[in-house]
Amino acid sequence: MKKVCIFALMLLAGFSQAQTIVQKDSQIQAMLDQVSDKNIEALVRKLVSFQTRHTLSDTLSTKTGIGAARNWIKLELEKYALASGGRLQVRFDAFTQAPDGRRVTSPTVLKNVLAVLPGTDPMDTRVFIVSGHYDSRASDVMDAKIFAPGANDDASGTAVAMELARVMSTQKFNATLIFVAMVGEEQGLYGATNLAKRAKEEKWNVAGMITNDIVGNSYGIETDLKDNRSVRIFSEGVSPVETTAQAALRGNIGSENDGGARQFARYLKEVGERYVDQLDVKLIFRKDRYLRGGDHTPFSQQGFSAIRITEMNENFTRQHQNVRKENGIEYGDTPDFVDYAYTQKVARMNLSALANLALAPQEPQQVRVLTSELTNKTTLKWQAPQGEKPAGYFVLMRETSNSLWERKFYVNTTEINLNYSKDNYFFGVQSVDAEGHESLVVLPTPGR
Ligand SMILES: [Zn+2]
Numbered sequence: 001m002k003k004v005c006i007f008a009l010m011l012l013a014g015f016s017q018a019q020t021i022v023q024k025d026s027q028i029q030a031m032l033d034q035v036s037d038k039n040i041e042a043l044v045r046k047l048v049s050f051q052t053r054h055t056l057s058d059t060l061s062t063k064t065g066i067g068a069a070r071n072w073i074k075l076e077l078e079k080y081a082l083a084s085g086g087r088l089q090v091r092f093d094a095f096t097q098a099p100d101g102r103r104v105t106s107p108t109v110l111k112n113v114l115a116v117l118p119g120t121d122p123m124d125t126r127v128f129i130v131s132g133h134y135d136s137r138a139s140d141v142m143d144a145k146i147f148a149p150g151a152n153d154d155a156s157g158t159a160v161a162m163e164l165a166r167v168m169s170t171q172k173f174n175a176t177l178i179f180v181a182m183v184g185e186e187q188g189l190y191g192a193t194n195l196a197k198r199a200k201e202e203k204w205n206v207a208g209m210i211t212n213d214i215v216g217n218s219y220g221i222e223t224d225l226k227d228n229r230s231v232r233i234f235s236e237g238v239s240p241v242e243t244t245a246q247a248a249l250r251g252n253i254g255s256e257n258d259g260g261a262r263q264f265a266r267y268l269k270e271v272g273e274r275y276v277d278q279l280d281v282k283l284i285f286r287k288d289r290y291l292r293g294g295d296h297t298p299f300s301q302q303g304f305s306a307i308r309i310t311e312m313n314e315n316f317t318r319q320h321q322n323v324r325k326e327n328g329i330e331y332g333d334t335p336d337f338v339d340y341a342y343t344q345k346v347a348r349m350n351l352s353a354l355a356n357l358a359l360a361p362q363e364p365q366q367v368r369v370l371t372s373e374l375t376n377k378t379t380l381k382w383q384a385p386q387g388e389k390p391a392g393y394f395v396l397m398r399e400t401s402n403s404l405w406e407r408k409f410y411v412n413t414t415e416i417n418l419n420y421s422k423d424n425y426f427f428g429v430q431s432v433d434a435e436g437h438e439s440l441v442v443l444p445t446p447g448r
Helices: 003-012 026-034 038-050 066-083 151-168 190-201 244-253 260-277 298-302 340-359
Strands: 087-095 108-117 126-133 176-182 206-211 230-234 280-284 306-311 324-327 328-333 365-370 378-383 392-399 407-411 415-418 426-430 446-447
Touching: 026 151, 026 260, 026 340, 038 066, 038 151, 038 340, 066 087, 066 108, 066 176, 087 190, 108 151, 108 190, 126 151, 126 190, 126 340, 151 176, 151 206, 151 340, 176 190, 176 340, 190 206, 190 298, 206 298, 206 340, 230 260, 230 340, 244 446, 260 280, 260 306, 260 340, 298 306, 298 392, 306 340, 378 426, 392 415, 407 415
Parallel strands: 126 176, 126 206, 206 306, 230 280, 365 446
Antiparallel strands: 087 108, 108 176, 230 306, 324 328, 365 378, 378 415, 392 407, 392 426
């Protein structure tokens, strides 16, 4: 089985661009089959049943408000932890948010809910975070009492993270996965800001962070577009904490379209479309939509590769609105308007890419393009990562004017010589194991 997979992957290098071999791993496929639209719907409806999950809402009631909601999320994740044989570790990430003079009026204890699935390879330090935000709001961002169902924004994303925790925690991965229900997004990205800072301070090796925010609507009202195939991934090209030396290197090699977030986004598209039928992943090369923000941004501000997943067509009569009917239009973010089969596809896209990454060896190290002499060829060299040894490596190539990788070369050495000029193409290298699980792509830096 293993040999057949690699053979198929090796063939890929010799094929023209028009031909594609789709190679699915049975372990990942089995997990995808378990992702259930019925479960996702039940999770969304349960979250809506708390009436409001406003960050400043009641914490004492057992039936309504953010306190009841976060306790229920924790209990639900603990059920999955039990089914995982205790490997999934569930806890609150609690902190006191100081008043900001804007959307938080007094010191408030906020709680993210985390479910951590530790990696099984002690030499593999990678952490992948997948999240949605469980807080909600209505028209007035400060109204902590009014009905604020937040079914699509963002019970849908929270349900994706929870459903992945349920399915993935029964499996073993090299890398660590953290499933998060984030708090305080609507008040100023406070939950994500706190968690990102903590990740930085505690030196977590966050190799990729995903926020699923607004991933359940397939109908855009003004444009009258029904689209249950397309989903957007927002990614920035250049890290906001790039150093002067990194900026100089970027200027020299022209890598403004190849920052960590963008590599991560490309990876999600390639693997997501490999595993999920009838899905078009649209890479949006900017960090977010106009006038809006999301939980990926605090992570990118700490230097992590963080991206946002959002439906293709947003319905603004449903987001951040009091539930009401006005001039025949139904406003409000209620669960009947969520397309659960669509959210299931988004969940499967998340799962396929995260599983493929977490099962893969780590990225190759010290990836260099040799620039010691003038030549019309290219030599790349790198070193094997720590932990699980790759079966081989894919060397990826594309025109500098194109955004997606176009050719793949397979080698089982740590060097390649190509009859293409390094001056005219972008190259990248990724580790791959015998089953075809690929690591993230590393861009070479000039070296000798
Ligand atoms: Zn949101």
